[in-house]
Amino acid sequence: MTTLLLLIIYLAFISLGLPDPMLGAAWPAMQIDLGAKLETAGLLFMVVASGTIISSLASGRLLKRFGTGRVTFVSVLMTAVALLGFHFSPSVIWLMVFAIPLGLGAGAVDAGLNDYVAIHYKAHHMSWLHCFWGVGATLGPIIMAQFIAGDNAWRDGYLTIAGLQFALVIVLLLTLPLWNKVTKLNNIKNNEVVDNSNEIANEENNENTKPLKIKGVKLALAAFLFYCGIESTMGLWGSSFLVEVKGLSAATAAGWVSYYYGGITVGRFITGFITFKLSNRTLIRGGQLIALLGAVILVLPLPSIFSLTGFIIIGLGLAPIFPCMLHETPTRFGKTHSQTIMGYQMATAYTGSTFIPPILGFLASNTTLGIFPIFIVMFVAAMLFGSEKLNVIIKKRKQNQGFNTSSAAL
Known part of the structure; x- marks a missing residue:
C-alpha cells in the first residue's frame, strides 16, 4: 500500500515536470506563430511562477484542511485544464490567462508532495522524487520537439501533455482513499522516525530566536534564489540561445534542452544512492563545481556540439544541489x-524562478542572447561563493559548540 502510493507520488512529480520546460522549448515556434516579442516568454514565465509562489504560500492551510491527496488531485486538474487552454489560445493574452491556473496548480503539488515525502518516507526518496520531476522535464521538450519538427505544431504538443495530465487526474481520483490509509499507517509507525540532524548552538534552538536572525540563513536563501534562477533560465532561454546564437533549428534546440533536463534526471537518480556514502555538503559543492564547468564550456567559442556537452554537464551538476540543500536544512x-x-x-526558490529568467530576457532583447552563458557563469559562481561562506559559518559554529561543551565539562 505504501509503495503503491509512493509510485503515484512519483507519477505526480513527473506530471509536475512535464510542462515546466515546454514554454522555453516551444517559444521559438510560438513566437513566430503569435507574432510576439522575445521577452514575452519571460512575462509568461513570470505569471506561471507568480502563481506558483502564491499557491505554495497558501498550501499549508489547504493541506491541513483538505489533505494532500485532494489538493494534489485538484492541482493536477488545474494544470491539465491550463495546458489544454494553451492548445486553444488564439493570442498571447489568452496564454497569460491560462498561465495563472498552470502556476497555481504547480505550486500546491510541489509543496504538498515534498512535505508528504519528507514526513512519511525515508530521506533518499527526496532525491528520487526530484529525479522523477526530471523525467517529466526531460520528456516535455522531447514531445514538443517531435511536433514542431514537422510543421511547427506546438499546439499539438501542448494537447498531448494535457492528455497525459488528464490521465493522471483519473488515477488520482481513483486512489484518493489510499492517501488517508497510508497516513494512518505511518502515524502508527511514528515512533520509528529518527531525526539525524546535528544539534547546534542554543540560540538557534531557542524558540524566541527569529529564524532570519540565525547566522547563515540569508546565505542559504540566496543559494536557493540563485539555484532556481539558473535552472529556470537554462530551461526558458536555452532553446532560444541555441537557435539565435548557435544557428540550430528550433526542433534540434528543443531536443538539446531535453538533454539538459536528462542530466538533472540521471544525476538525481544516482544521487539517491550516493547519499549513503557522501554528505550533503560534499554533493552540493561538487554539483556547483560541475555546473560551473558546464557553464564555462558554453561561454567558450567552441563548435555547436560543445554546447550540447555544456548543457548536459550543467544538468548533471545541478542535479544534487536542490534536494541536498533541502535535506541539509x-x-x-x-x-x-x-x-x-x-x-x-521554497518561497525564495520560486522568487528566483519568477524574476531571474525575465531579467535575462529583458537584457537579451536590448543586447543579444549571447549574454546567456555569461549570465549562467555569474550566477553559478555566486551560488558557490555563498554556499562556501555558509559552510565556514557552520564550521565555526560547531567549533564554538565543541569549545563550550568542553568548558562546561570542566
Missing part, C-alpha cells in the same frame, strides 16, 4: 526552526 539550522526556514527557502 535541519543540520544547518536546527530542528526548532527548520520548518519555518524550509518555507522561506
Whole structure:
C-alpha cells in the first residue's frame, strides 16, 4: 500500500515536470506563430511562477484542511485544464490567462508532495522524487520537439501533455482513499522516525530566536534564489540561445534542452544512492563545481556540439544541489526552526524562478542572447561563493559548540 502510493507520488512529480520546460522549448515556434516579442516568454514565465509562489504560500492551510491527496488531485486538474487552454489560445493574452491556473496548480503539488515525502518516507526518496520531476522535464521538450519538427505544431504538443495530465487526474481520483490509509499507517509507525540532524548552538534552538536572525540563513536563501534562477533560465532561454546564437533549428534546440533536463534526471537518480556514502555538503559543492564547468564550456567559442556537452554537464551538476540543500536544512539550522526556514527557502526558490529568467530576457532583447552563458557563469559562481561562506559559518559554529561543551565539562 505504501509503495503503491509512493509510485503515484512519483507519477505526480513527473506530471509536475512535464510542462515546466515546454514554454522555453516551444517559444521559438510560438513566437513566430503569435507574432510576439522575445521577452514575452519571460512575462509568461513570470505569471506561471507568480502563481506558483502564491499557491505554495497558501498550501499549508489547504493541506491541513483538505489533505494532500485532494489538493494534489485538484492541482493536477488545474494544470491539465491550463495546458489544454494553451492548445486553444488564439493570442498571447489568452496564454497569460491560462498561465495563472498552470502556476497555481504547480505550486500546491510541489509543496504538498515534498512535505508528504519528507514526513512519511525515508530521506533518499527526496532525491528520487526530484529525479522523477526530471523525467517529466526531460520528456516535455522531447514531445514538443517531435511536433514542431514537422510543421511547427506546438499546439499539438501542448494537447498531448494535457492528455497525459488528464490521465493522471483519473488515477488520482481513483486512489484518493489510499492517501488517508497510508497516513494512518505511518502515524502508527511514528515512533520509528529518527531525526539525524546535528544539534547546534542554543540560540538557534531557542524558540524566541527569529529564524532570519540565525547566522547563515540569508546565505542559504540566496543559494536557493540563485539555484532556481539558473535552472529556470537554462530551461526558458536555452532553446532560444541555441537557435539565435548557435544557428540550430528550433526542433534540434528543443531536443538539446531535453538533454539538459536528462542530466538533472540521471544525476538525481544516482544521487539517491550516493547519499549513503557522501554528505550533503560534499554533493552540493561538487554539483556547483560541475555546473560551473558546464557553464564555462558554453561561454567558450567552441563548435555547436560543445554546447550540447555544456548543457548536459550543467544538468548533471545541478542535479544534487536542490534536494541536498533541502535535506541539509535541519543540520544547518536546527530542528526548532527548520520548518519555518524550509518555507522561506521554497518561497525564495520560486522568487528566483519568477524574476531571474525575465531579467535575462529583458537584457537579451536590448543586447543579444549571447549574454546567456555569461549570465549562467555569474550566477553559478555566486551560488558557490555563498554556499562556501555558509559552510565556514557552520564550521565555526560547531567549533564554538565543541569549545563550550568542553568548558562546561570542566
